[in-house]
Amino acid sequence: MHRTWHETSPLETITSSVLHPSVLSEGPVRFLLVSGNRDNGRWGLLGAYWLTIDGTQGGFMVAPGAVWRGSEHARSYRNALARGWDDEQIYLYWQTQVGASGQVMIDPQQHADAVFQVARRVGAL
Secondary structure (H helix, E strand, O other), X not given: OOOXXXXXXXXXXXXXXXXXXXXXXXXXXXXXXXXXXXXXOOEEEEEEEEEEOOOOOEEEEEOHHHHHHHHHHXXXXXXXXXXXXXXXXXXXXXXXXXXXXOOEXXXXXXXXXXXXXXXXXHOOO
């Protein structure tokens, strides 16, 4: 059953996508770390936008200390997909925002052998 964004908690997709083994084994990937004000009001890592090298799979992985703030990025990602954007278009948009962008800081692109390494980097595992 496919549910739309308003029928689920935005946190539901965070839990299911982070723990799903097939997602964690995707790779190699490129990723962008996103920092900002975390849920406790302190500055820190919110999560990471990631995209497979071939551009066919991507997403936003939320850092545990930023579930509320990070879920805003995950929800934005899901909404962009619903409006017809694909994973690569979403990633490329955020890649153009590297540096200070609004209330967040986006680090330059990095690479990893698998999404698993990105999950470890943001503390999701």
